[in-house]
Amino acid sequence: MPAPFRITFLGGLGEIGRNCAVLELEGKLLILDCGILFPDAEMPGVDLVLPDFSYLRDHAEQVVGCIATHGHEDHVGGLGFLLRDLSFPLYGSELTLGLARNRIAEAGVLDRTELVAVTDGERRQIGPFDVEFIPVTHSVPHGFATVVRTPQGVVLHSGDLKLDLDPIDGRRTGLARMGAIATTEGIRLYLGDSTNADEPGHSRSESSVGPVLDNLFRAHRGRRIITTCFASHIHRVQQIADAAIAHDRHVATLGRSMNNNVALARSLGVLRIPDDSLVDIADIDRFEPGDICIISTGSQGEPRSALALMASESSKWLSIGPSDTVILSSHPIPGNENDVSRVLNGLVKLGAEVVHSGLHDVHATGHAKQEELKTLLDVLHPEWFVPVHGEYRHLAAHARLAHAMGTAPERTLVCEDGDQVTLDDHGLRRSGTVPAGHLYVDGLLDDVGTALLRDRRTLADEGVVVVLATIDTERHEQLRDPQVITRGWVYAPEAEPLLAECADHVRQAVDAVLHTDDTVTADTLQRTIRRATGQFVDQRTRRRPMIVPVVVET
Numbered sequence: 001m002p003a004p005f006r007i008t009f010l011g012g013l014g015e016i017g018r019n020c021a022v023l024e025l026e027g028k029l030l031i032l033d034c035g036i037l038f039p040d041a042e043m044p045g046v047d048l049v050l051p052d053f054s055y056l057r058d059h060a061e062q063v064v065g066c067i068a069t070h071g072h073e074d075h076v077g078g079l080g081f082l083l084r085d086l087s088f089p090l091y092g093s094e095l096t097l098g099l100a101r102n103r104i105a106e107a108g109v110l111d112r113t114e115l116v117a118v119t120d121g122e123r124r125q126i127g128p129f130d131v132e133f134i135p136v137t138h139s140v141p142h143g144f145a146t147v148v149r150t151p152q153g154v155v156l157h158s159g160d161l162k163l164d165l166d167p168i169d170g171r172r173t174g175l176a177r178m179g180a181i182a183t184t185e186g187i188r189l190y191l192g193d194s195t196n197a198d199e200p201g202h203s204r205s206e207s208s209v210g211p212v213l214d215n216l217f218r219a220h221r222g223r224r225i226i227t228t229c230f231a232s233h234i235h236r237v238q239q240i241a242d243a244a245i246a247h248d249r250h251v252a253t254l255g256r257s258m259n260n261n262v263a264l265a266r267s268l269g270v271l272r273i274p275d276d277s278l279v280d281i282a283d284i285d286r287f288e289p290g291d292i293c294i295i296s297t298g299s300q301g302e303p304r305s306a307l308a309l310m311a312s313e314s315s316k317w318l319s320i321g322p323s324d325t326v327i328l329s330s331h332p333i334p335g336n337e338n339d340v341s342r343v344l345n346g347l348v349k350l351g352a353e354v355v356h357s358g359l360h361d362v363h364a365t366g367h368a369k370q371e372e373l374k375t376l377l378d379v380l381h382p383e384w385f386v387p388v389h390g391e392y393r394h395l396a397a398h399a400r401l402a403h404a405m406g407t408a409p410e411r412t413l414v415c416e417d418g419d420q421v422t423l424d425d426h427g428l429r430r431s432g433t434v435p436a437g438h439l440y441v442d443g444l445l446d447d448v449g450t451a452l453l454r455d456r457r458t459l460a461d462e463g464v465v466v467v468l469a470t471i472d473t474e475r476h477e478q479l480r481d482p483q484v485i486t487r488g489w490v491y492a493p494e495a496e497p498l499l500a501e502c503a504d505h506v507r508q509a510v511d512a513v514l515h516t517d518d519t520v521t522a523d524t525l526q527r528t529i530r531r532a533t534g535q536f537v538d539q540r541t542r543r544r545p546m547i548v549p550v551v552v553e554t
């Protein structure tokens, strides 16, 4: 019986982010993407969330490489972390590798990988894996769908994609190639991007954004124009620059990732902005407002981004005023709405006119909507289907589309992070689970853990009460009244009577224990203090702050 093929999902199934799958054949592992997830409000202080890499660490010697399908952070942002523990070559398009390289270099682990550029349509053997790279259109150029020919048939992973028939660079999704493989060899298993599976219709072409921008530049003639979009969205940057130059403006970039990515994409010929149209951000005041266009980072309202700094009047490069128009050529990712809103309010308060995707069609999604997903399912006609890249509801919606397009429900597996599936002569089945919890990265701490996050949420929501009891162990009594110190429970300077009452309540409880138990330990005293304080706080204020008992023995 031909060798089975196994896939382990370490991330991206049940969330939009930290995409990471492990392909397994003949005892060798090939990683497919290694991304991060951006934290939400439930994760205070967390910088980013990684997949749990323990499965890969446990099988480090078997890893033959990693494929980066495209250069987005949710696909390559985790490499700088994984490469600390493992060493493997990285395969991707030149642009993808260029985008990933910055992060890997920042982490100081560039020497632990070899960057291997692959081209559209290239077929390459990576260990036992026979891999073909098919071009796809997406919100970053030069992404790939990945075809793996296994002893169990052809496995096709879509990557992030849309079916843009009129892309900026003319490089369309290789639908014909996919169809040819489906017809001649058949698709045994398809893994498809589910991000927009509950969005009806067809995504707009990226090229439809250009004319909208052009009209805006015409309408805002004479005003300074500041635009923002994802720094990796090179085709959007291209369209903004084209509109600016068509209206006789010079272009300045602002923000570290925008500066880096524009330089990278220009050096690779992916982005075309003539030298004499680019000016340094330090020189923009030498131009009339109507002669300049700034392309900035901060489209997601990221608190320390260039745009957020402008909105809070703390940009060192420019001050926003009534003669400015700010165009957000983007759409907030779920979870970022509040940050974006804060930035919008700040900009409007300073007098700027703000244009965003709610007002004009200044954005087009990079992910296929229902009609495109149905087209893909129809062309590929897979024997087995696993929806990937989405929250659970997106995966379920994609599964429904597959049923509608003729894949039998029992041949569609809606999997979650940590699931392993095996493809063998009998078909595809769930064959196990591996650890796949969130790994929270905070500053230099690698895994801050869920307990710490729970503490942070309690501190944020309820505050903290510290109760300090001083015990004379010889005489078996309290040396003084307990001290009650709080932040965030009640405002201490105005609540002294309450704090005194609390101290009194704790003193009585501690006295009671000291009098009944001659051999009382510090542990017991701490428990007593915690219980007494908790009771008092609950009865008097109906709150549940964190209570920290401290016993000082003298």
Ligand SMILES: [Zn+2]
Pocket (backbone or CB within 6 Å): 019, 072, 074, 075, 160, 389
């Ligand atoms: Zn993605």
Ligand SMILES: [Zn+2]
Pocket (backbone or CB within 6 Å): 070, 072, 138, 139, 160
């Ligand atoms: Zn993407």
